[in-house]
Amino acid sequence: MVAIDTSGGEALGGGLLTTADGKPLKQALAHAQARARRKALLLVVPLLAFIVITFVVPIGQLLFRSVYNDGFSANMPQVSAWFQETEAGAEPDEAAYAALVADIVASAEARTIGVVGTRVNYEISGTRSLFTSAGRNAKDLQPPYREALLELNAKWADPQLWGVMRSVSSAYSANFYLAAMDLARDANGDIVRAPEDRRIYGMLFLRTLWLSALITGLCLILAYPVAHLLAVLPLARSNLLMILVLLPFWTSLLVRTTSWMVMLQEQGVINNALVALGLVGNESRIQMMYNQAGTIIAMTHILLPFMILPLYSVMRPINPSYVRAARSLGATSWTAFRRVYLPQTLPGIGAGALLVFILAVGYYITPALVGGASGQLISNLIAYHMQDSLNWSLAAALAALLLAGVLILYWLYDRLIGIDNLKLG
Numbered sequence: 001m002v003a004i005d006t007s008g009g010e011a012l013g014g015g016l017l018t019t020a021d022g023k024p025l026k027q028a029l030a031h032a033q034a035r036a037r038r039k040a041l042l043l044v045v046p047l048l049a050f051i052v053i054t055f056v057v058p059i060g061q062l063l064f065r066s067v068y069n070d071g072f073s074a075n076m077p078q079v080s081a082w083f084q085e086t087e088a089g090a091e092p093d094e095a096a097y098a099a100l101v102a103d104i105v106a107s108a109e110a111r112t113i114g115v116v117g118t119r120v121n122y123e124i125s126g127t128r129s130l131f132t133s134a135g136r137n138a139k140d141l142q143p144p145y146r147e148a149l150l151e152l153n154a155k156w157a158d159p160q161l162w163g164v165m166r167s168v169s170s171a172y173s174a175n176f177y178l179a180a181m182d183l184a185r186d187a188n189g190d191i192v193r194a195p196e197d198r199r200i201y202g203m204l205f206l207r208t209l210w211l212s213a214l215i216t217g218l219c220l221i222l223a224y225p226v227a228h229l230l231a232v233l234p235l236a237r238s239n240l241l242m243i244l245v246l247l248p249f250w251t252s253l254l255v256r257t258t259s260w261m262v263m264l265q266e267q268g269v270i271n272n273a274l275v276a277l278g279l280v281g282n283e284s285r286i287q288m289m290y291n292q293a294g295t296i297i298a299m300t301h302i303l304l305p306f307m308i309l310p311l312y313s314v315m316r317p318i319n320p321s322y323v324r325a326a327r328s329l330g331a332t333s334w335t336a337f338r339r340v341y342l343p344q345t346l347p348g349i350g351a352g353a354l355l356v357f358i359l360a361v362g363y364y365i366t367p368a369l370v371g372g373a374s375g376q377l378i379s380n381l382i383a384y385h386m387q388d389s390l391n392w393s394l395a396a397a398l399a400a401l402l403l404a405g406v407l408i409l410y411w412l413y414d415r416l417i418g419i420d421n422l423k424l425g
Contacts, residue, residue: 059403066396070171071119075112076103080169088189092162097145100156101138108135122391123164123175123184130155163187176397201381201398208377209405211295212360218300219307219356220349227311227348231318242312249305257366260298264288264370290372298366303359307352314348350417358406378402 017025073080078099086096107113117131130153141148149156167175167185178184178191182199186192193199226245230238248256263269266285274280288294318341326336364379371377378398385395 062396062403063400065393066176066400067172067174067393069119069168069173069176069393071115072165072168073171075107075110075116076100076165076169078103079165083166083169088163088166089187092146094144094146097149097156098143101141101145101149104131104134104138108138118390119168120161120164122179122394123168124161127155127161127164130161159187163189176393177401179394180397180401201378204376204378204381205401205405208361208379208402211292211299211375211377212357215296215299215303215360216307216353216357218296219304220353222300223304223307223311223352224345224349227308227315230308230312231315232320245305245308248301253302253365256302257298257369260294260301260366261289261370264294264297289370290375292371292375294370294372295367295375295377298370299360299363302366303356306355306359310351310355311345311348314345318344346417350413354409354413357409361402361406 019025019028079096082096082099092100104113107116113131113135114128117128120131121128134149134152134156137152141152146157155161163186167173167189175185179194180201182194182202183191184194184198230241230245233241261268265271266287266289268289270288271280271285275282275285280286288297322340322344323336326340327333331339361377362379363377364383367375367377368380368383371380379402382395382398382402385391385398
């Protein structure tokens, strides 16, 4: 705090205000503001550090991993240098084969030939054994190396293999993004569509978007009347009903998913009830799990509170006299709802839809447990590459594309509705 000296008129008479300790007032205020800014910065430093460590660094590492993989370039330096000195599509000569053999020998001695084969195997399935087999026999190879390698395996003359080795000879590559979009490079380095049996990611992205949109729509249809009822009931009854909405929300996700597995299986509660009521024969029980239906039912229930809460937050303050005024002026119930009530709930609809859709796009546990083959989402394939195939770069590229899609959706929401209208509760 700055104390202003007003005891005498000398300072005012001299045209300069001073503090009690004789410092110019302007300078003292500047120092006080700077000190306040430093205190504010120190208060938010822990939060900034937390965000950087837990969010920025992992996201940055993910993006870096999606374009960087030195499994080939770091262990095959001589043939990588040959690729850099020649143009794409150049026929491999004896020097290229000699460099390849020398690298294979060195990599086999360093026990990294498996890493090299795995990197190439990401681009052409079945080539890992080609490198490991060559690693076991490379020491015995004698010039001319081209004929010697071809005697081991004729695939060493495959132009596609050399094209792939050229594309992975640089640690930085966009190949994983191409693979994530069902694209690939041919022997000349041109981008072409991937073989038909490897086009799975585009279909999974579309399925993820479609199921997420469908689940969002179902959540909106179910949540709107519930939120309206919560908003118009007296506060005591509304609080009681809100507990029923929040109780599943507070329950473990795994518990809720396994509960749905009990409900939806062929010998589950729903099928048993339908059979007991005579609506379904015992031999024709409905398959409601390990397919898209299971994913849709379970995720709609799990994500429903994320739609109800934003809607309730915008419906509660709406004055019911607006609708009554519209009705008194001759509007029908539908017209009053469509032209008076619904527009006031749009911020809640937008916030709930955005929240549910983003959560649904990245959902993993529920599709993995109840989705089966047809109910899997792109998040399940990312987990597969992280845990089973160990192709972390492809998993990172898929995750980066998913992240880009979410950011685009967020940008569209901001442009169409405005992020200032986002009300989450």
